[in-house]
Amino acid sequence: MQNIQIQVRFGETDALGHINNTSYFVYLEEARIRFFESLGYSMKLDEWKFILASTKCDFVSQGYFDQLLTVKTYVSRIGSKSFHLEHDIVCSQTNELIAKGNAIIVYYDFKNQKSEVLPELLKEALKNNFLLA
DSSP, X not given: OEEEEEEOOGGGBOTTSBBOHHHHHHHHHHHHHHHHHHTTOOOOGGGOOEEEEEEEEEEXXXXXXXXXXXXXXXXXXXXXXXXXXXXXXXXXXXOOEEEEEEEEEEEEETTTTEEOOOOHHHHHHHHTTBOOO
């Protein structure tokens, strides 16, 4: 499991002072980027091998401006050509669950425009981050 922290900025909130629903997807993207970097993958576009096939976010509790959030990222499923990432967004001060997200990531050959089998080294790295949802 990997954890990152996010400080909620004013511009990420709505007129009621809550975190805007679109902001959660930015937090999830940031968590995915840091997760890939922790596995040793470069963010250089000419070396990129992943495509986001699906993502969703369930809003569990209200989040607010200036809260410190922790995004916990872990792997819940490893397939032959894809894997599932899960994200728990919690308030760092209270450990209250704010939102749950997930993403399906496909290992992808952009030149040939088709999915590829996950390399064994990647599978091993994903297993080290595996946690049942």
